Amino acid sequence: MTIKEVSEKYNISQDTLRYYERVGMIPPVTRTSGGIRDYQEADLSWVELAICMRSAGLPVEAMIEYVRLYQEGDQTIPARLQLLVDQKEALLEQKRQIDTTLERLNYKISRYEKAIETGKLTWEKDACK
Amino acid sequence: MTIKEVSEKYNISQDTLRYYERVGMIPPVTRTSGGIRDYQEADLSWVELAICMRSAGLPVEAMIEYVRLYQEGDQTIPARLQLLVDQKEALLEQKRQIDTTLERLNYKISRYEKAIETGKLTWEKDACK
């Protein structure tokens, strides 16, 4: 699979795909004899994983570290586990923060809806609350 | 309340507080006769709101727009409501993405735990999956 096809499949730019490989966020991609990237199943799995982690907001640095450990072999399995657990914790915390903000947004939205419905404001100050 | 006190209360740098005001993410803060920031209740509410939105990952730009609309008066209430609804949608989407990634992390974590427990790998390839 060429870089163009992969870029279309995952809706991510070719530049980003090359960037991910260059910084080590995915291991080196299989090449043709001419040196052109020819993504295999395994390469695609890494791309998919990278996109998944990034779209949840996890840092590139964490993926780089994971790939580095992975390439060092089985003795890094405990370290990899720890890394994954840390990232999981970060995501759970991020989710809690989102829930807090959603509650606030919902409160404000309901107030604005009531204001529009009744044709007037149902509060005086504190519109920022 | 001085900028120092606010910075300590919310655990955010004074630079960031000034930055938020400068870019319009919060309305201009009350000043003393000498021109020094003296945060009142209303100013603090805005700061709190800004911190809440930012810590959920919402863009600074969205808050700037909200504040701009707010300062224009009541006729922007429908626009403000729309903005809030859009941001809520963005957060819900972000949450879905986090859940997807959490599932994947949990799967990998359980596999690594089993690998460590049994002292050997329970899978051959696909460590990236």
Next chain:
DNA sequence: ACTTGACTTGGAGTGAACTCTAAGGATTAC
């Protein structure tokens, strides 16, 4: 009055994650 420490502004610098450019090599279509 003077020192000390906190505050002010405008503007420059930083780190993360892309994104683009230039110069050139590889592949496919005719």
Next chain:
DNA sequence: GTAATCCTTAGAGTTCACTCCAAGTCAAGT
């Protein structure tokens, strides 16, 4: 075989959200 298109790399540029700096002003203590 050659034109068109896609690919390659190295490195520069961009955007976002701060973060830091310089030069100067303000406020509290002695």
